[in-house]
Amino acid sequence: MSEMRFTKDHEWIKIEGNIGTVGITQFAQSQLGDIVFVEVPAAGKAVKAGGDAAVVESVKAASEVYSPVSGTVKEGNAALPDAPETVNQDPQGKGWFFKIELADPKELDGLMDQAAYEKYCADLH
Amino acid sequence: MTMPTTASGNRGLQLEQGLIFELNTPGMTAVDLPPAPKVAERLGGLKNTKAIGLPGLSEPDVVRHYTRLSQKNYSIDSGFYPLGSCTMKHNPRLNEKMARLPGFADIHPFQPLSTVQGALELIDTCAQWLKELTGMTAVAMSPAAGAHGELCGLMCIKSAHEANGQGHRKIVLVPESAHGTNPATAALCGYTVEAIPANAEGRVDVAALKAHLRPQDGKMEIAAVMITNPNTCGLFERDCIAIAEAVHAAGAYFYMDGANYNAIVARLRIADLGVDAMHINLHKTFSTPHGGGGPGAGPTVLSAKLAPFAPVPMVVTAGSGFDVEEHAGHGEARQSYGRMKGYHGQFGVFVRAVAYMMAMGVDGLKQASGDAVLNANYLLARLSAELTPAFDGPCMHEAVFDDRFLKGTGVSTLDIAKALIDEGVHPPTMYFPLVVHGALLMEPTETESKATLDQFVNSLLSLARKAKSGTAEAMFKASPQLAPRRRLDETKAARKPVLRWLPPAGNHEGNGDTKREAAE
Numbered sequence: 001m002s003e004m005r006f007t008k009d010h011e012w013i014k015i016e017g018n019i020g021t022v023g024i025t026q027f028a029q030s031q032l033g034d035i036v037f038v039e040v041p042a043a044g045k046a047v048k049a050g051g052d053a054a055v056v057e058s059v060k061a062a063s064e065v066y067s068p069v070s071g072t073v074k075e076g077n078a079a080l081p082d083a084p085e086t087v088n089q090d091p092q093g094k095g096w097f098f099k100i101e102l103a104d105p106k107e108l109d110g111l112m113d114q115a116a117y118e119k120y121c122a123d124l125h
Numbered sequence: 126m127t128m129p130t131t132a133s134g135n136r137g138l139q140l141e142q143g144l145i146f147e148l149n150t151p152g153m154t155a156v157d158l159p160p161a162p163k164v165a166e167r168l169g170g171l172k173n174t175k176a177i178g179l180p181g182l183s184e185p186d187v188v189r190h191y192t193r194l195s196q197k198n199y200s201i202d203s204g205f206y207p208l209g210s211c212t213m214k215h216n217p218r219l220n221e222k223m224a225r226l227p228g229f230a231d232i233h234p235f236q237p238l239s240t241v242q243g244a245l246e247l248i249d250t251c252a253q254w255l256k257e258l259t260g261m262t263a264v265a266m267s268p269a270a271g272a273h274g275e276l277c278g279l280m281c282i283k284s285a286h287e288a289n290g291q292g293h294r295k296i297v298l299v300p301e302s303a304h305g306t307n308p309a310t311a312a313l314c315g316y317t318v319e320a321i322p323a324n325a326e327g328r329v330d331v332a333a334l335k336a337h338l339r340p341q342d343g344k345m346e347i348a349a350v351m352i353t354n355p356n357t358c359g360l361f362e363r364d365c366i367a368i369a370e371a372v373h374a375a376g377a378y379f380y381m382d383g384a385n386y387n388a389i390v391a392r393l394r395i396a397d398l399g400v401d402a403m404h405i406n407l408h409k410t411f412s413t414p415h416g417g418g419g420p421g422a423g424p425t426v427l428s429a430k431l432a433p434f435a436p437v438p439m440v441v442t443a444g445s446g447f448d449v450e451e452h453a454g455h456g457e458a459r460q461s462y463g464r465m466k467g468y469h470g471q472f473g474v475f476v477r478a479v480a481y482m483m484a485m486g487v488d489g490l491k492q493a494s495g496d497a498v499l500n501a502n503y504l505l506a507r508l509s510a511e512l513t514p515a516f517d518g519p520c521m522h523e524a525v526f527d528d529r530f531l532k533g534t535g536v537s538t539l540d541i542a543k544a545l546i547d548e549g550v551h552p553p554t555m556y557f558p559l560v561v562h563g564a565l566l567m568e569p570t571e572t573e574s575k576a577t578l579d580q581f582v583n584s585l586l587s588l589a590r591k592a593k594s595g596t597a598e599a600m601f602k603a604s605p606q607l608a609p610r611r612r613l614d615e616t617k618a619a620r621k622p623v624l625r626w627l628p629p630a631g632n633h634e635g636n637g638d639t640k641r642e643a644a645e
Binding site: 034036037057059060061062084085 | 615616
């Protein structure tokens, strides 16, 4: 299992080979509160690093989920739209949003590792 | 305190009320009509073959049902309503009397123009006031509400770019703290939205904005910038003029969201800020009962550069009277982008706005905007004793607090809002603007007296102290305890909404048990 990388917008990405699995972090789900709606991208959608890729809506707010890297979506998590609570229950596991084929693995160098992300969150609030 | 239970489920004279379909007594009617005479049926195969499922009710049943429901309503007429961004100010009864004059209330849009000259003059009077107050060249009166006014402004901007050979511009810049309608409007017009960050003061980061305004690959892509002023954090965008200059230098247009115009009306002229288009929420700034889908009106003032593209219909002077330009491509509507609403706009709201403006006068409007700002700063100052303001003061017409004062208490912004219901206050706006963590956004307007504000402040300070005491978390989580309904399950309501009552299976009369099914 590879290590997770994190964005400042609270997405995570886990790399296996040339495929990254993307979701939102434990911190993000705790800030959003009960999640009531999720929209995941269709396979084949081309996204840019930092571009809109998915939508998450909680009782408090609706937010975009940005792709941590550029590439082509291979699969959206089809189970999420019918069970958005999965994102609250297991945000960094079963609550993944989509898998993406990386266009440029070097983009990963710009993301935070676990320790850096934890420090980033601690400084936020 | 334990509430006593009653055999009926009612609490004193506050009566429980089921859904009207659940009150069904089959066969009961309010009026007994004689049997219909036999006529030759001409419905072909379209005759209804099933009962239509209306409940059987007597007239007193119906009157009591809706009266009881109305008594559960809370409105600006019953108490303090500090919902931020919504401008719930008092609606003078004089406005209502004027709007009900038969010459205004009982006319039809298809009447001959010669019979409605007074109504056209009123639309023109309203337009003249709006142009005078803002200093702008023209005003499109037909937009039906704020977001519709935004659409009007952006369609004028799009038309102007296309007329000037700049139709390739595809990006609209919107600050992070914007009302959600701004990016939605831009997207509806086919634009891509890019967010401009706020600085630590809660205002637009001008350097970041200017960086966005640079050409990309030698091409200028920015069509417009949309900024709310005062902004959603209740702060005046002091750099508005510099922003307008930068936007114009880049060949783009400056749209100002006028949702918060009530804070500055008669204090400054929008035209002097370099604005190209702004909608005015007549129902907020110039008083009309609104909310719950009630009527609004969003006339949109336009600069000289955008005025030619204004939508039809438009009221125009003709000799000593008024005419209506109905079609784009003619006369004053030569370059109009067309029509966005059936008729002239929300005429009843125009009547109320004109009555309000004429009763207040420019001096009265100036005092109202000043008092609205004073009241918000009074809340900001007194509440800062226990709450944490999101930004350094002073504010404009809205005071915004974050949830730092609740840190470590286990009590959330939502819990404070629910506890305020028990105190007899409609909660302020929560969790908006999004750039403020756990936001409480309150707008007292000029309506409220010092006594009302003090009562609200005392309630909120008392709740903040209770939260910080660390002993009242359970009370907060259980609140509201005194309202007709306790804490509602917002999550379930959003995940499994029940949008339609369905009769119990196999019973089209709709009587029997009170099963409600989820609409999936």
